[in-house]
Amino acid sequence: MSDSSRDTAEGAGWGTAERGEYTQLMPARVEKLSWLNPGTLWAARNGVLASWFGDPTGRTRSRWAAQRAAAGAPADKVIRRDDPERFSFMVIGDTGEGDEPQYAVVPGFLKASQDTRFAVIASDVIYPVGSADDYDSKFFRPYQDYRAPIYAIPGNHDWYEDLGAFMRVFCDDAPPLPAEPAPRPLTRAWLRQLLWHRPRTGDGQRLDEARKLRSSVDQQAVQPGPYWAIDAGPVRIIGIDTGLLGTIDAEQGAWLREVSQGPRPKILITGSPLYVDGEHHPCPIDGGGTVDDIVRDPDHHYVAAIGGDIHNYQRYPVDVDGRTVQYVVSGGGGAFMHATHTIPRISVANVGEQDFRCYPLRGDSLAFYSRLYGRRLRLRRFFTLTEAEATAVIAERLGITPARAPGPSARVTWRTRLVASLLGAGGRPDRTSRFRLPVRKIYTQLFSPGSATYSPPFFKCFLRLDVTPDALRLRCFAATGNRAQEADPPVEDEVTIPLV
Structure with a gap:
């Protein structure tokens, strides 16, 4: 196995290195996403509007859930697979900028994902606003050679167009929601609706053509909505949708409590990490309680909680009443890098610096x-x-x-x-x-x-999780954009989690 950043500077991608072959995977014309562009900022305004005038995400999510239930999706939102007791799957977060840093992850991801049964995208499938026509170059093309299903949970950027494109791609081509009655004039809801960003006319006309890039039978995945559970082998993987502002509504909270019951070991996938940058963010639930209350309950048997949104890797092994829950940040799948050097010396939930891991260093x-x-x-x-x-x-x-x-x-x-x-x-x-x-x-x-850079090293990452009846092995692989790490992706962190 090649050196990692913990071994040598060359293993981190520094020094004279040969650029990888990922550029051959990219389309001929790549639009570099700039967050200094006023047009991009204006299009991505819905998160700010939700914080000012009230967040409509919960109500919209409930309408999507009702539509999927009417279409025949399982009422418990559980995907029941036929995976064996020993299997592997991938987790990759915050992928879809469609530029060099995203495509630089792909060769190593394909190597490390051989023989895996499926993958999960943890937050922000598409930047900047989740538009349907962006799925061609930011989802279908980069992962066209991954021969297994891909499930996803939305991030805040996927919600900037009310999740319409996400639902079309991942939820059996769900049709648009019918328009709601107009709010009373001069109310906060009226102001929000007046300023709200919506999909451009004709968005999604290229979607049918883009789907052909992942059209084989073994690549197909249909999920019951933006939040779901997967029964796979001996574990249950639960994906929650934290919307625009990093919270979940009461309806989803009640569902989460229900599907968390029972002795089966569980892994949470969330768009908002519960521990990040040395701080605890338990994720409030409308009506009371938090997501972390559910994770920490010993009757629910959670062993790990993996969150996207922050574009790097972090791991916090937290002691919860005598058992260890691994809290992981994994958002380094393609978007610009969030700094790790600003993370203070770790002292949170009895986790010290000697127990903490991050990538990049x-x-x-x-x-x-x-x-x-x-x-x-x-x-x-x-x-x-x-x-x-x-x-x-x-x-x-x-x-x-x-x-x-x-x-x-x-x-x-x-x-x-x-x-x-x-x-x-x-x-x-x-x-x-x-x-x-x-x-x-x-x-x-x-x-x-x-100021994102388009030359290596990129410091991207993704996870592979290997499941047996007794243990879960979690590994964080690096993607620098250099050929050496592309040919043999280095492991930046590894932990084995008991399931019994």
Whole structure:
């Protein structure tokens, strides 16, 4: 197996490397998605409108569920498969930007996914707004050679057009919902409807042609709605839809409590991770309670909770009354990279730094962003840190032993300290924190994706899960865009989870 980023800098994708063959998979014309484009921002406005004027996601989701039930979908929303007791499946999150970082994941994904029974996309199948015509280059084309079914849960971007395209692709070509009565004038609902983004006229005309790319019988998957459960071998995999704002409605909450009953080991797939960046986000349920309350209940037998939305990999082994639940972030499937170097020293739910895992490593993340900002601000000589310098200054700021030794030549100077501080390394406030550049804050997240790089290393990732009656092995594989990691995808993290 090839070196990972924990072994060598070359294993992380740094240094002189040959670009992979993923570019041959891409369409002739690729539109690079820019989050600095005012048109893109305006199209993706529904999340902001929902937070200002009320979130209609729960009501719309209920209407989709009722439509699917009327069409004959199982009332319990459980997909019952005939997988053996020993089988494997893939999880990949936040995939669909349709550019080089997404396609760079594909060769390694296809290698690592050989003999798997199905895959799950965990959040944000399509950027920027989930349009039907984007499924050609952002779903059907990249995964045309994956010979098994693909299930999905929607992310907030899939909801920006009320989930219509998602339902057509994954839910048996579900027809559009009928229009609702107009709200009373001058109410919050009226203002929201007035400003609400809707699909453009004629969207989806290319969908039938795009489906031909994944048209074989063994690739077909029909799911009962935007949330579902899969009984596969000895486990139940439960996918929940957290909508625009990272919550679930009361109807879905009642269903989740019901399908979580029983002794079968369970894995949660969610669009909003429950532990992320050293913080706990339990995911509220309308009417009371949280998703994590359900996960932590010993009668429900959850062993893992995997969330997308954040574009990197993180793992938190949380002790819950004497048993360990693995809380995982897996959103590195193709969209721009969210920084890991801004994650503080971990101390949450009795999980310490020695138990925490992330990819990219914090030092690699800082080196990546230092290059990005140096290029964007035209201050390359000042901002750019080598991966060794970045690793060393992260170790100093957080007081940790780095997963990959920086080497004796990596000196921590006033410049490396200043750049690390300006880029928010370690999430620790200091004298320069008021001048910190935008890396994680929601009001400045647009800058980083707008500066996305289209040359390796990309620091993307995906999961393979191998199930037996006794255990679940979870592995995080890296995709850098370089040929070496494409031919032999390195394992960045691995954990075996008992099922008995």
